[in-house]
Amino acid sequence: MASPSVPVHPARNLAVFLAMLIGVYLLVFLTGNKLAEPKLGIDLQGGTRVTLTARTPDGSSPTREALNQAQQIISARVNGLGVSGSEVIIDGNNLVITVPGSDGNEARTLGQTARLYIRPVISGVSVQEAAQAAGGRMPGLPGGGAPGIPGLPPGAGGGIPGLPPGAGGGIPGLPPGAGGGIPGLPPGAGGGAPGLPPGLLPGAPGIPAQPGSPFTGGQSTPGDQTLPGGSGAGGEGTFGGNGGSFPQQPLIPPAQPRPFPQEPTPAPGTTSESPGPENTSEPTAPGSPGEAPSPGPQLPGLPGLGLPGLPGLPGQGGQAQGLAGRIAAEKRLRQSDNKVVQALALQIQAGRCDKEDVLAGNDDPDLPLVTCSQDHQTAYLLAPSIISGDQIADATSGMDQRSGSNIVQLQFKSGAADVWADFTAAHIGTQTAFTLDSQVVSAPQIQEAIPGGRTQITGGSPGFTPDGARQLANVLKYGSLPLSFEASEAETVSATLGMTSLKAGLIAGAIGLALVLIYSLLYYRVLGVLTALSLVLAGAMVYAILVLLGRYINYTLDLAGIAGLIIGIGTTADSFVVFFERIKDEIREGRSFRSAVPRGWTRARKTIVSGNAVTFLAAAVLYFLAVGQVKGFAFTLGLTTILDIVVVFLVTWPLVYLASKSPTLAKPSYNGLGAVQQVARERRAVAKSGGGTGGKAAAKTRTRVTTAQSTGQG
Structure with a gap:
């Protein structure tokens, strides 16, 4: 039978592998933290635990179904980030997330509610300019003003629960001209709400609506302006559906406020009836004491607004209690349809942008929203x-x-893609905000229509970090949680097994590897040396890849993963045995070592590929169906199986081929194939002699083969 044609390029194969090995180690030592250490799992180095307490808008206990759904979504986020060895368990009404390492921010990110909404921007105010307009007195902060309403003189109030009586004016209990007490309102103002200016825009002067917003009926008016001060969610935003990228427009000083219908302002000393039910102010003379506050406080002109929860206004009687009450109070203030309430809420929110947001993740998408940017500047x-x-x-x-800059690219579903295309076409020149858990992530200006359902989010200024963009994309990809959660402080979790178990596992693996090498050297001699060299190179490649996986996808190596590595390296040794035994089969058929190597490789490589394919398929099924540490075992088993193919094809086969070309290594005393070659010679002799002596020669040949196999001589 003719010798099969085998393309042989041993030098090229070895050069490719060495280039790969050098490349991964350059990445190890020249990128990231430059430490050649893989990340260890919770069982080996401990980790960080964060408890997520579920919050419902009505204060009730979360359902088991909602908790199970939240657990599944967070587990999907864990897998999306590649954080192996993490745990997500339900503990009563809480979710407990444990991640390897000491960084609790990652666990908090995994527990983010991630409710994303796209909302048109009506108006905004710079936190810095609002503070300057208030003379440094922000809501609820001391500074000489009345509590909660910056700029009001001490002793003002009476009509507002929590403020002492002692003034009159348009707002009961406040002096005439007290409109200036609210940042941005001129003194001496009147209007639909006593004491507020006529023609108040949805907000205060300098807080105009954008052209085409739902609050302007889609019509642009001369009073429409961008807001003073501030730059949106910080710096530049991007809509990228068709390559459109643009800076967010700077907010400019306002022109004359745009009027909107209000009830006539009564003259001082007359009765004023506001739009709310039974919301009546008694006549007050300027400077006379106001009426005592009543339970369930109502600002004239602000019907249905309960003030409990409003910073600086403690409220009476109807004071909200508990988290559910605080959320409800925030919604009344920050999600009102009343333009006067919106103006007040905008100024109040500007003074507490750096505070924890009680409403986070609980805003109603069907109502307006007053909120802050992530950088707390607007x-x-x-x-x-x-x-x-x-x-x-x-x-x-x-x-x-x-x-x-780092970005998050979004692809909308078909229905939303049509809405987005129509909206951007109709609102060119306006700002649109991306809110995540009730906070503005980015608020860029639309410069052109964006068809195709694709867009992108930037992180404003200073922008997303690579990890920040990756984590945000991950939480958006797997959907929002059905509940909002409040994260506890991160706590350190000690290693469940510890370094002692790690050392024991490594020692066991080293002993097993040493036994394999000793057996290979005794049985295969020079081929055993090539086996050892191949295993060392395979181990070096695996180690570098584990370091890089830990650095870039947060893969953590636990004890189960180490077990997968040891089994995978054993599979690599099996591939060598298959190859070497095929070479021996060819020599038994009468071929020389030199000619047996390429023929043996042709037959062995099919078996090697088939065997590794089965192992990899089993590892893949186990990885996708398993959870926890079993997933880590399957991952490392699959990784070493792939590297087995690489090493056998690029290292072992070229080295054995080069050895077969060496006259010295081809000698039986070096390659350990002397007994097999003797069997081949006897077979040839039997074939030539024939006759009656054939049976004895054949029996003798079988005896020699059995003896050679039992003594390890080939």
Whole structure:
């Protein structure tokens, strides 16, 4: 039979592998933290635990179904980040997340509610300029003003619960001209609400609506302006559906406020009836004491607004209690349809942008929202949502090629894609905010229509970090949680097994590897040396890859993963045995060592590929169906199986081929194939002699083969 044609390029194969090995180690030592140490799992080095306490808007206990759904979504986020060895368990009404390492921010990110809404921007105010307009007195902060309403003189109030009586004016208990007490309102103002200016825009002067917003009927008016001060969610925003990228426009000083219908302002000393039910102010003379506050406080002109929960206004009687009450009070203040309430809420929110947001993740997408940017520099008044996060088909992180900034790319589902295309076409020149858990992530300006259902989010200024973009894309991709959660402080968890178990496992693996090498050297001699060299190179490649996986996808190596590595390296040794035994089969058929190597490789490689394919398939099924540490075992088993193919094809086969070309290594005393070659010679002799002596020769040959196999001589 003719010798099969085998393309042989041993030097090229070895050069490819060495280039790969050098490349991964350059990445290990020249990127990231430059430490050649893999990340260890919870069982080996401990980790960080964060408890997430579920919050419901009505204060009731969360359902078991909602908790199970939240657990599944967080587990999917864990897998999306590649954080192996993490645990997500339900503990009563809480979710407990444990991640390897000492960074609790990662666990908090995994527990983020991630409710994304796209809301048109109606108006906004710079936190810095609001503070300057208030003379440094922000809501609820001391500074000489009345508590809660910056700029009001001490002793003012009476009509507002919690403020002492002693003044009159348009607002009962406040002096005439007290409109200036609210930042941005001129003194001496009147209007639909006593004491507020006529023609008040949804907000205060300098808080105009954008053209085409739902609150302007889609019509642009001469009074429409961008807001004074501030730059949105910080710096530049991007809409990238068709490559459109643009800076957010600077907020400019306002022109004359835009009027909107209000009830006539009564003259001082007359009765004023506000739009609310039974919301009547008794006549007050300027400077006379106001009436005592009543339970269930109502600001004239602000019907139905309960003040409990408003910073600086303690409220009487109807004071909200507990988390559910605080959330309800925030909604009354920050999600009101009343333009006067919106103006007040915008100024109040500007003074507490750096405080924890009680409303986070609990805003109603069908109502307006007053909230802050993530950098705490701008307070926004936003229209109801036009697209929600559940309409996102896919989310990925990347880098904008023009600006070099990190971005999150979104692909909307078909229905939302049409809405987005129509909206952007009709609202060119206006700002649109992306809110995540009730906070503005980015608020860029639309410069052109964006068809195709694709867009992108930037992190404003200073922008997303690579990890921040990746984590945001991950939480958006797997959907929002059915509950909002309050994260506890991170606590350190000690290693469940510890370094002693790690050392014991490594020692066991080293002993097993040493036994394999000793057996290979005794049985295969020079081929055993090539086996050892191949295993060392395979181990070096595996180690470097584990370091890089820990650095870039947060893969953590636990004891189960180490077991997968040991079994995978054993599979690699099996591949060598298959190859070497095929070579011996060829020699028994009468071929020389030199000619047996390429023929043996041709037959062995099919078996090697088939065997590794079965192992990899089993590892893949185990990885996708298993959870916890079993998943880590399957991952390392699959990784070493792939590297087995690489090492056998690029290292072992070229080295054995080069050895077969060496006259010295081809000698039986070096390659350990002397007994096999003797069997081949006897077979040839039997074939030539024939006749009656054939049976004895054949029996003798079988005896020699059996003896050679039992004594390890080939």
